Amino acid sequence: MSLQIAAGRWTSIVGPNGAGKSTLLKVLAGLLPARSGRVELLGRELHAWQRRERARRLAWLGQNEAAADDLTAYDVAMLGRLPHQGWMQPASSADHAAVEQALRATQAWDWRERALGALSGGERQRVLLARALAVQAPVLLMDEPLANLDPPHQADWLQLMRALVARGHTVVSVLHEISLALQADDMLIIDRGQLRHHGAAGDGATHRALERVFDGRIAIHRVAGQWLALPHINV
Numbered sequence: 182m183s184l185q186i187a188a189g190r191w192t193s194i195v196g197p198n199g200a201g202k203s204t205l206l207k208v209l210a211g212l213l214p215a216r217s218g219r220v221e222l223l224g225r226e227l228h229a230w231q232r233r234e235r236a237r238r239l240a241w242l243g244q245n246e247a248a249a250d251d252l253t254a255y256d257v258a259m260l261g262r263l264p265h266q267g268w269m270q271p272a273s274s275a276d277h278a279a280v281e282q283a284l285r286a287t288q289a290w291d292w293r294e295r296a297l298g299a300l301s302g303g304e305r306q307r308v309l310l311a312r313a314l315a316v317q318a319p320v321l322l323m324d325e326p327l328a329n330l331d332p333p334h335q336a337d338w339l340q341l342m343r344a345l346v347a348r349g350h351t352v353v354s355v356l357h358e359i360s361l362a363l364q365a366d367d368m369l370i371i372d373r374g375q376l377r378h379h380g381a382a383g384d385g386a387t388h389r390a391l392e393r394v395f396d397g398r399i400a401i402h403r404v405a406g407q408w409l410a411l412p413h414i415n416v
């Protein structure tokens with residue numbers, strides 16, 4: 182695969198189950214070694230970055246991530262500030278401000294004192310999203326950020342991503358919900374470990390590539406001003 186993800190845009194990665202979407206995202210994050218080739222972040226080889234510097238620039242939200250269930254939501258979000266903190270140094274007022282802003286942005290502020298393990302799946306996801314936002318990194322990589330989120334919170338997430346991109350952040354997200362993925366600026370379509378298409382999410386060529394990669398089992402339609410992926414159901 183050879184690709185360049187545009188800075189200051191939101192790119193969604195889509196494709197069938199097992200296509201390699203999460204694997205690609207992990208390689209981009211430096212969490213999996215690329216077997217060959219190289220990955221660059223902001224024009225510099227990923228592994229040439231000093232780890233703390235890289236962690237400040239790259240925020241990560243994984244799929245079904247294990248997290249310390251006995252920590253409060255507030256302390257989980259504060260983990261996102263680790264790259265900004267010195268060894269054994271207490272959190273600064275900037276750290277607390279970033280955590281509060283992130284928890285409020287994901288509407289998780291009200292349960293900041295509750296343990297992560299006591300939250301519902303969607304509530305937990307919003308705290309993990311807040312942890313990624315608290316990093317205040319220019320690049321955010323997210324694997325299934327909408328898992329367990331109800332439709333209003335999915336819409337909130339979309340708005341949040343738009344606001345981040347408007348402020349110059351780069352967002353890359355793996356999404357299974359194609360209609361939501363179609364709201365991105367750009368789309369990477371992956372199948373069987375190969376990049377099948379890379380283009381603007383609103384382009385007809387991207388829509389045809391999507392329909393192909395899902396064996397014609399979906400069709401992209403324009404409904405109420407939005408692109409939607411509708412499944413073909415034989416009745």
Ligand SMILES: Nc1ncnc2c1ncn2[C@@H]1O[C@H](COP(=O)(O)OP(=O)(O)OP(=O)(O)O)[C@@H](O)[C@H]1O
Nearest residue numbers: 196197198199200201202203204205244355357371
């Ligand atoms: N740790 C691993 N060890 C071995 N094989 C793996 C591992 N993780 C993933 N794979 C395999 O690599 C392929 C791609 O997996 P990946 O998780 O990247 O797919 P995906 O596109 O994200 O799928 P999904 O839509 O189901 O989440 C799959 O065939 C999977 O079984």
